[in-house]
Amino acid sequence: MVTTRRVPGRFPDTAPVPEVRYVRTVDSPNCTGACGWIATVKEDIIIDLKPAADYPDPEYNPRGCLRGMASTSLIYHPDRIQTPLIRVGQRGEGLWRESSWDEAMDLLAEKFKDISAKYGPESIVFFNQVIGTGNVQKGAQVRLASLFGASYATGYDYNGDISMGYTETVGIDSLESESAAWAEAKTLILWGANVLQTRMPDAKFVLKVQENGGKVIVIDPRASQSVKAADLWLPLIPGTDGILALGVARIILANGWIDSSFIRSFTDLPLLVRMDTGERLRASDLHLGKPDEFVAVLPTSLARGELDKTLRDAAQPFRFVPVSPESLDIEGVEQLALDGIYNVEIEGKPVTVRPAMALLREHLQQEQYSLNNVSQKTGLTPDSILELARSYAQNRPAQIIIGMGVNHRFHGDLVIRSILLLGALTGGFGKPGQSVDIYSGQHHVRFDISPWWYPDGKRPNVVSMHYVIMPEKSPTMNPKIHLPKDGFHALFFSHANIFTTSHVNEWRKIRDKLEFIVAVDYMKTPSTELADLVLPAPTFWEKHELVVTGPHPYIQIQQPVIPPRYQARSELWMMKELAKRLNPEWEAYFEMSAEEVIDYLLANGGPVSAGITLEALKKGPVRLNLPSPDVPLVENIEQRLPLPPRAYPHKEGAQREFLKTGRMEFYKEEESFRTSGEALPTYKEAYSHLSPEELRFPLTFMTPHAKWRVHSTHVNNPWLQNLNRKPVVEIHPQDAQTRQIKDGDLVELFNLYGSFQLWARVTQTIRSGALSVDHGWWSRYLAKGDYNNVLLPERVKTLQETYFLPAVYAPGQLWKDPRVEIRKVK
């Protein structure tokens, strides 16, 4: 373990070994890695980092990546915030006065009280990023916001991590297998997911599929990092993933590669839809049962193999059966009709009804989903599309991993519903190496944290950040969301480069209306530079924390490797200091130490964390009480339990209102879906929501995650800068040539909303018509302009406002939807 010997010369190093100590901890910058590290400390200085490699399942060892390995360059970076800072010049001028903690917290409390008195406590909005990385410390911020009655803006949906296609289909925002399970696949599809770059500690399991004789298919408009692993690369035209998926669905149906048993038990496809209203038939309509129950058709003759034919002969006996959302055990479930036209009477009027499956089949027979048309639209050969369909449906187990390349679009939900359809048609869920999973941020709340976050059951006023920054109020905002009547007047943001990483233009305007901006961070960032008060936090290496993630089932603690540097204090301490100044009675809510909070969280976390203690975690990672392997829906499928899986921290049953059938839903009956023509998964052109002015710009613009950063964390890490020196835009030689752009030229990207300058990288790895710039650069590294100012102004999809459940049902994001042009800078 020890790195204290000098690199060898002619004679061995016989100097005495210095005193060192080793600390095992976990890094958690929101990459979902949650990797364990062993830090070597000599005289309170970290002199080495090595992966801990102590996960009980040896398949996981080691975890880690180049960024964790380079953490010492952030921990000891000259731009660390050393003391509380109070702004003296204009916002953004960079003029600060160092203050004591007392003065800083007095100022903070005074401002909050003042603004709250004038506009109400909900006019102050708290925002901390991806709370799965910080259940204790970030949880303390939520706790304070709850007591105070402040607003709390969810980061997960604002980031675009929320995968509404999942919420709309399975009633929860994502499904994530533990990554070791991927290796069991014989066919593994990376669909808009650059796993070799974005899930580095888990990527080995993708390559393992090939070592075991399986096949890897990569669907991506660029030859991303992951294309190294591809047996088949499908370089489709950006934004056409949805039509590819539905084309494959049609091929699967045409070939009969379906799992009828799965369809009947676990989806809404046998349930009858009324042709007059477009809503589902209710059992109460036929006096068969309750209004929250549905209806399916059970042929009463047990004719072998004829169950799916259209029942034209009125003599063919059948009956209607009620289907409850509380049970998957319907009588005769294995024989339910998946086709046919039936006539019923509802309140004396004749109504035609059909199983949703019949509507789906007809829908997919539209010419646009034919192989020929799909090939034209996607830019893929018919053979390769057939190969995708055949491999997925027949070469099993088959695993799909969906990434943000697909989700970060206005119509991302339609694409994801279409991909999930492939899983549902073929029964592709519930086994290791056979699931349809999506990995975004480290948002997952894997156990019940509400006793710590929501003291005495109080909650903050939760809003989607979209509504904080939208230029105009959304007329269809869900009525559960409450915006302060006089607007937002203060912002408290923590561990978020909020003004840089997205919606730069909107934030500029919003800042003018904010009287007070507070930043909590360990590093000086372009966002902290725009605050009025900056509070120095510790890095992940200087505090206690409790960390969970989606891609693996382990819970781990962070321990302070060294004490907080400079004047940094933990976020928990900050909240205690603020609490007692706002209301002396609130100090009692923050009396526990961070270690005590860890035990408190675990003890009150419900069945998933039951029995796990801080003492155990001090020895290393502990597996949460989850199925083994941790594959989504395995319990639902094996034990025939209705969907959805529970989304913590929401109460049991909170998700029922948007998954009324208790099954995977491919027919959405709500009016908002029907009037949009999206009741069934359908294809909409990715840019169809853009205005004619926005569409004038011909090039699509992608912003994939880079391996050199975690979002914008590490952008100023000199070790990483030594490997990746400047921001470039990837451009195909044809597009470069028509614009007289050569490799290395200074170029400008622009559209209606802004422009920025950087350097061209002419490459064959991207298709013509598309540009790509790695996500997460700070503007100071560009030649000119702000990186994200070409993004489309914030807008939300109306049907994603039909319900609201924070971080589960809320509008997504459209980072990949802007259109731009590029020119050489003279």
Added chain:
Amino acid sequence: MRLGLLVDLQRCIGCDTCTLACKQENGTPKDFFFARVLNMETGEFPQVKRSYLPVLCNHCSDAPCIRACPNKSIFKRPDGIVIIDQERCNGTGACVSACPYGNIYLNSEEQWYFPDDSPHEHYAKSRLENGKSKKCTYCAHRLDQALEPACVVSCPAGARIFGDFDDPNSKVAQHLLVQKEQTRREPFQLLAELGTDPSTRYLRPLSQMHSGGRGNAK
């Protein structure tokens, strides 16, 4: 005994963790990367291939650097590891020119990452002598304590396997045996035709990628 490193290119994900694990372990100055990864793109869209090639000192049996050094400052240990003696080196740079793989680094005015002596960097600078020729040592100082090289223990993809090629029970020999049976792969060396006989060896990647693109149809 023939100590060596095996890089299984099937497993490599091109992440560069090895690159920085080496830097963390050895405290190398700016632009010095004893271990690094070549990131290659070949072909024309849509028939584009990506591959990664991690490289580091090959600890050659017949090392051109040893022969080139006018000061006899480079020597080979009995276990095969080639070491540049940091005290003896005069910084002539003959080894840098002689190495056909470009794996030796020399800069009489070494640059560092932080303007002042940040605590971690201050410690890092104590690992190697300033202004001397330097390269990968297969972490000989760790091997002498029965620890594997830093890049090997840090690779999250399990792509680096170290050990005695001559010992059938070593990790590296075992891995080769399994791969020969399971994936029919035999190890190769870089620039084998030069006769340097490297101790660093490779197994090729498995995927035979084909692309489904229709050219540049819009």
